[in-house]
Amino acid sequence: MTSPDSDFRGVFDDEASYASETRPIREVADRIASTTHTSSRTVLWILGFVAALVLVLMGIVFYTMIATGQRAATSVAAKESASAAASEIQKEAEEDNEAESSEDPSEEAGDNTIEQAREKVANLMNTTTCKPDADADAILALARLAEQEGTWDADKAVVDKRLSELPRKCGGSYPDNFASRLRADSTPDGLKALVETTLAYIGADKSPAPEDAIDVAAFSNPTRNIRCEADDEALSCTIYTYAFKSDECQGQPATYTLNADGTNSQSCTPQSSSGTTVSYGTTVARSGFACTVNKEGVECWHEKTGNGFRLDRNAIEMF
Numbered sequence: 311m312t313s314p315d316s317d318f319r320g321v322f323d324d325e326a327s328y329a330s331e332t333r334p335i336r337e338v339a340d341r342i343a344s345t346t347h348t349s350s351r352t353v354l355w356i357l358g359f360v361a362a363l364v365l366v367l368m369g370i371v372f373y374t375m376i377a378t379g380q381r382a383a384t385s386v387a388a389k390e391s392a393s394a395a396a397s398e399i400q401k402e403a404e405e406d407n408e409a410e411s412s413e414d415p416s417e418e419a420g421d422n423t424i425e426q427a428r429e430k431v432a433n434l435m436n437t438t439t440c441k442p443d444a445d446a447d448a449i450l451a452l453a454r455l456a457e458q459e460g461t462w463d464a465d466k467a468v469v470d471k472r473l474s475e476l477p478r479k480c481g482g483s484y485p486d487n488f489a490s491r492l493r494a495d496s497t498p499d500g501l502k503a504l505v506e507t508t509l510a511y512i513g514a515d516k517s518p519a520p521e522d523a524i525d526v527a528a529f530s531n532p533t534r535n536i537r538c539e540a541d542d543e544a545l546s547c548t549i550y551t552y553a554f555k556s557d558e559c560q561g562q563p564a565t566y567t568l569n570a571d572g573t574n575s576q577s578c579t580p581q582s583s584s585g586t587t588v589s590y591g592t593t594v595a596r597s598g599f600a601c602t603v604n605k606e607g608v609e610c611w612h613e614k615t616g617n618g619f620r621l622d623r624n625a626i627e628m629f
Contacts, residue, residue, distance in 0.1 A: 424459055427452040434472050440480035446491035449473070453501035462500045469501065473508040474571060481542060485512045510572060516616035519595035526594045528585025531603045536621060537581040538594075538601055538608060544569045545599035545610055547621055548581040554625050566626060568599065572615035574628055 430437075431452045438445055449469055456465040473492075477485035489512040492505045528539040538547040548565040556564045556576075563580035588594060593602045601610035607622025611629075620627040 424452070424455040424461065427455050428465065428468070431472055432468055435475055435479065438476060438480070440482075440484055442480070442484050442488035443491055445472075445476055446488055449492065450497065450501070453498045457498045457500060462498075466500060466504055470504055470508055473504065477509070477512065478543065478570065485509075488512075508571070510615055512614060516614060517600075517611050517618075518613050519600035520593050523593040523595035523600060524588070525596055526586050526588070527596055528581070528583050529588050529594050529601075529603075530584040530586075531608060532587060532589060534584055534587065535623070536608050537584050538610065539581050539583065539585065540594075540596040540599045540601075542570070542597045545596075545601070545612070546581060547601070547608060547610060547619075549607075549621055549623070549626075550580070552623050552626075554623075556626075564626075566619055566621060568610060568612055568618055570598065570612070572612055572617040574617070574619065 427448070430448050434445055434448060449472060452465060452469065453462070456462040477488055480488075489505065489509045492501065492509070497505070527541070528537070530537040535551055536547055536549050538545065540546075544567050546565050546567040548563050550563045552564065556562075558564070558576055559578035562578045565577045565579055565581065567575045567577065569575070588603050590603055590605050593600055595613075598613050599610065600613055601608050606624075607620065609618065609620045611618025618629055620629070
């Protein structure tokens, strides 16, 4: 059996004719083969590039998923840690509250026995630093304990003494702040009544001096028969000639004193200075005391309590 090529070659006279006639066909075939090979290589390059790109994209997606997962895990861990810390704090607070509530009340009272409270109040004149709230609290503590134990009648004497002494010793704004603290709604009734009596002079002025009063420490009336002097502790007026009967100073100058707590006293020690001579109708005010000079004599009073006296040649009248 002969090959097709042999049959095809038989058409031509010789090899040369065959080669010449079939050259164009062979060239076309070679070009087709070459083109096919080049196209195959291009397709392979494209496929390889696409595969590489897909791998890169997959890597990016994978990295993003890992990073997101780590952040989420970190956030969850932080929340869990914060929640655990808050729970621990709450637990400690509850334990502290339970411990406090289980403490013996007698331990909480500490030094607040009535004997210690009495001792503290008794020594206040020596230990005070003139802090009104601290001193008032010491007195309040004793008053409350005395009220509970029914010993107020026995304890009020030392309290009354401190109420009188402390404001005088400390002065300044101490009396007002001291009295204000003791007048609280929670103050025991016994102490409250004592405060209103002993510290009645502390608080709003009951009889304030008129606005045109002059500030003078020492003065005398126009006749110089009455001479007065005021300071933070007291106001004293001496009358040199008088017609009324004096229990202590008959025939001598008589001095009448009005104290800051509203009490008064008498002595035979005259004022050493005549001070400023003021005209009739003038009011003098100094350190919470006030005096009005008139033709008959003087009328003096304590502004906070309203207590005072009227003094002239014919009489001495306390009010």
